[in-house]
Amino acid sequence: MSETPRPGFDWLDLPVERAARRLLGCELRRELDGRTLAVRIVETEAYDQDDEASHAFRGRTARTDAMFRSAGHLYVYLSHGIHHCCNVVTGRDGYGSGALIRAAEPIEGEDVMRVRRGRGGPALTNGPGKVCQALGITRTLSGHDLSLPPVRLVERDPVDEARIVTTTRVGISRAAAAPRRFYLAGNPYVSRL
Template sequence: METDAETAAKRLLGCELVHEVEGHRLRVRIVETEAYDEADPASHTHRGRTARNDAMFLSAGHAYVYLIHGLHHCMNVVAGFEGHGCGVLIRAAEPLEGLAEMERRRGRGGAELTNGPGKLCQAMGITLPMREHDLGEPPLILIRRSPVDQDQIVVTRRVGIAKNADAPRRFYLRGDPWVPRPWTT
């Protein structure tokens, strides 16, 4: 998806991620995203290319996996043209396949299973070795689905950041039970 971050963030809603890991097929439907690019002070790419954020400067369709607070993995789908730091944080997803394995990995079930970027990566087994992975190739694949209706997409401020938090760059599916409740406004 070589496009701007906001367009990619909306377009990724309803798409699926599939991870074949340790003999398990884990599949989710993306229901919440956030857009980031190098013009955004909240983006890891705002100050230029580094060893940590290098994957965000790859061509569209790669994974940028990183750690927050030294503990939790998060994943962006790179969205821009090669050389332009642009990506979409996958914030929440609906489990579709491999539920028991995801629950085992997280140690819990229900809405808390995949309703946050760190929770999603833990449930899906997405870790740092997936950084720079081409999402068109196994074991982690992004499956494009038909775009969701624009009237089903809620646009709001981002959460969990300090810089540029009020920018309307967070997108989620209206009424979806897998979007975290405190963040639906």
């Protein structure tokens, strides 16, 4: 029997496209070395087990286990053997789905993020690997419950749908035409293509 989403994350118990849109404007808060770092999510991509581009497509494995947990967990993977990328898990336990955090806008601790990244401005967090580097998120946090420190997801009011742009995802070869990328129109921290 599948576990239902934990209290506090039922707002992510949605089809992954809707959950990925709902995450826009929400915050990731990271406690790191006695400091709080916070970003507002401005770009996401939706992935689930029925999607050929998803890590969950071939089923639950040791690597993808976190993606099959209930909404409100973190799934972290290494892209091209170099960059950590993170997804907020959505939906119910047992169904692999998550929203890749593609870009975020710094709102607290930007000075620490600049030191971690060696740069500032939009290039600080305008890509999935950049977000993880700025926040110190690595695979050691895969499976982490986002209601607990050191990384928490903070729900914010839904963004006005008129502000959300929908397009195809970036840097994938399978299911590349699927309109599963969502971002806030005009935000300077949205990734550059």
